[in-house]
Amino acid sequence: MTVSIAYLGPPGTYSEAAAIAYVDQLQQDTGEECLLCPYPSISQTLRAVARSQAQRAVVPVENSLEGSVPMTLDALWQLDSLQIQRALVLPISHALISPVQELSAIKTVYSHPQALAQCQGWLEQFLPAVQLIPTNSTTEAVQQLEGDRFAAAISSQRAAELYDLPIIAFPINDRPDNCTRFWVVSLQPSPGGAYTSLGFSVPANLPGALSQPLQVFASRGINLSRIESRPTKRSLGEYLFFLDLECDSRKSSxxxxxxxxxxxTETLKIFGSYDFVAIKSD
Amino acid sequence: MTVSIAYLGPPGTYSEAAAIAYVDQLQQDTGEECLLCPYPSISQTLRAVARSQAQRAVVPVENSLEGSVPMTLDALWQLDSLQIQRALVLPISHALISPVQELSAIKTVYSHPQALAQCQGWLEQFLPAVQLIPTNSTTEAVQQLEGDRFAAAISSQRAAELYDLPIIAFPINDRPDNCTRFWVVSLQPSPGGAYTSLGFSVPANLPGALSQPLQVFASRGINLSRIESRPTKRSLGEYLFFLDLECDSRKSSxxxxxxxxxxxTETLKIFGSYDFVAIKSD
Known part of the structure; x- marks a missing residue:
């Protein structure tokens, strides 16, 4: 049987790189055949799994420099039924891709806002006068080069290969240890593992409303490895909280x-327990 | 003496609307003359004040639907010397601006990613097949219409006036109570008020590292009105925390x-105590 894997496309994105690495792991572990299915947004990627159009999804959760990917948390909260199967950590190295021969000829640089932010220092040093234009994905940035002879794109080495365009600088991210964490989710129960993720809303905006839930874990010596707040979208000042904990939900404690x-808490949603798997860079 | 006020430009953005409202308040309160100075990014807006090129800055902090504006928190942490003088809450109503006569002629919609997200439901209902293209600001979206006859922009009513373009639908935000909170910052000490904002890093990633700081306030009955985490940018899994508290830092408790x-905490930065001022919609 073929397993269909949804990811944020088009091909050439870092999400595809994470999805390919996951497929490699899966084929080694189980020998299962996989089919990669690109979707145009994170919410559509996750909805494809919630509606059983795909069996698993690989979605970005947070970047070491730019922080959380709010769309993933919002969609996971709304869709309700999805469980995390595994976390993947992918090293990110950005390439400057352009048909121009010299940096001085570049007037415009296209990329996803997170990638532009991750190369901010390099751009200020080497291309201080260019116009920076945001795109929906790093691959879409490369697609923009077709119609613009004096432009460059910040994207992956693989995108340069796919579109047969030269890399004129690599790596250009400001920090060499730049990496992004992804989750693999599906409708199946999570397998258990060293990390647990959950989300909750609190019953009232009162002193201690957040410290009480955190104290539940602190008093048991359970470490909190991440906390994110997101607006409930009901009114300004009301939040949902998302926690990653270093514990396995299968343990009785x-x-x-x-x-x-x-x-x-008012509403509590457990997104599952899972392990981390690091992905080697090429 | 003229007070120079930096904001995220160009003219026509919601940041300009907040800055104009602040100037109106200031002229009523003190009679001071003000000069509005647009800057191309949030970090440049705040740096202008840190370097004394402008005396105050008006910057977005969070939206009721889309959540935190991470760039503002990151810049405030890095620049260190800035103090919050006032918070402003601006109601946000988006307009669909286009030279086309009918919705069916629109092939592309330009806007800032937050504005596109805030109108997602409306777009899915009335313009399900259009291409959505992100821009750096809602005003830049309107500027794109010059070269594209089959496009629309999501922006403010004021931007439509400034660029002399028709509004074809208003309001198109999915929720009528959409609003954005701004901070007014300067190098002067904060005036005191009902809200206090601060940021901190924790000494080690151990159980209770975050619940202990929160317990400090919960045990005194001080309500936490917001918490945000941002990566330290040192390594994946290390965070800074930003808190808004319902208290005045001038009180001895x-x-x-x-x-x-x-x-x-490892590093603690107090960004000041200040009051909230609501801005009436036009």
Whole structure:
């Protein structure tokens, strides 16, 4: 049977690189055949799995420089039924791709806002006068070069290969340890592992409304590895909280923590327990 | 003496609307003359004040639907010397601006990614097949219409006036209570008020590292109105935390809370105490 894997396309994006690495792991582990299916947005990628149009999705969660990917948290909260199967950490190295011969000829640089932000220092040093234009994905940036002879794109080495365009500088990200974390999600129960992710809303905006839920884990020696707040979209000042914890929800001590947590939260959603897998750079 | 006010330009953006409202308040309160100075990015807007090129800056902090504006938190942390003088809450109503006569003629919609997200439902209902193209600001979206006869822009009513273009639908935001919070910052000490904002890093990634700082305020009955985490940019999994508290840092009980907080944090930066001022919509 072929497993269909949804990801944020088009081909050439870092999401595709993460999805390809996941497929390689899966084929080694289980020998399963996989089919990669690009989708135009993160919410459509996740909805494809919620509606059983694809069996798994690979979506970005956070970048070491630019932080959280809010769309992923919002969609996971709304869709409700998805469970995290695995986390992948992908090293990110950006290339400057352009048909021009010299840097001085470049008037415009296209890329995804996160990639532009990650190369901000390099751009200020080597291309201080260019116009920076945001695109929906790093691959779309490369597609823009067709109609613009004095432009460059910030994208992956693989995108340069796919579109047969030269790389004129590499790597250009300001920090060499730039990496992005992805989640693999599906409708199946999560397999268990060293990390647990959950989201909750609090019953009222009162002193201690957030510190009480956090205290549930601190008092049990469970480490919080990440916290994000997102607006409930009901009114300014009301939030949902997303936590990553270093624990396995299958343990009885963690189960009792979740029971106590329910008394301090309005809505609680457990997105599953899973392990981290690092992806080697090419 | 003329007070120069930096904001995220160009003219026609919602940041300009907030800056204009602030200037109106200032002229009523003090009679001071003001000069509005547009800057191309949030970090340049704040740096202009840190370098004394402008005396105050008006910058977006969070939107009720799309959440935090990470660039503002990152720049405030890095620049260190800026203090919050006032918070402004601006109602946001988006207009669909285009030279076309009918919706069916529109092939492309330009806008800032936050504005596109805020009108997602409307777009899916009335313009399901158009291409959505992100721009650096809502005003830049209107500027794109000059070269594209089958396009529309999502922007403010004022931008339509400034560029003398027709509004073909208004309001098109999915929620009527959409609003954005701005901060007015300067190099002067903050005036004091009902809200205090601060940021901190924690000494080690251990159980309770975040719940201890929050407990400092919960135990004193001080309500936390917002928490945001941002990557330290040192390595994946290390965060800075930004808190808004319902308290005035000039009170002695709050001062003692800050002293206790120092023992639970690595670096602590107090951005000041200030009041909220609502802005009426036009």
């Amino acid at each position: 963690v189960e009792s923590a979740f029971q106590e947590l329910r008394s301090h | 709050v001062e003692s809370a800050f002293q206790e907080l120092r023992s639970h």
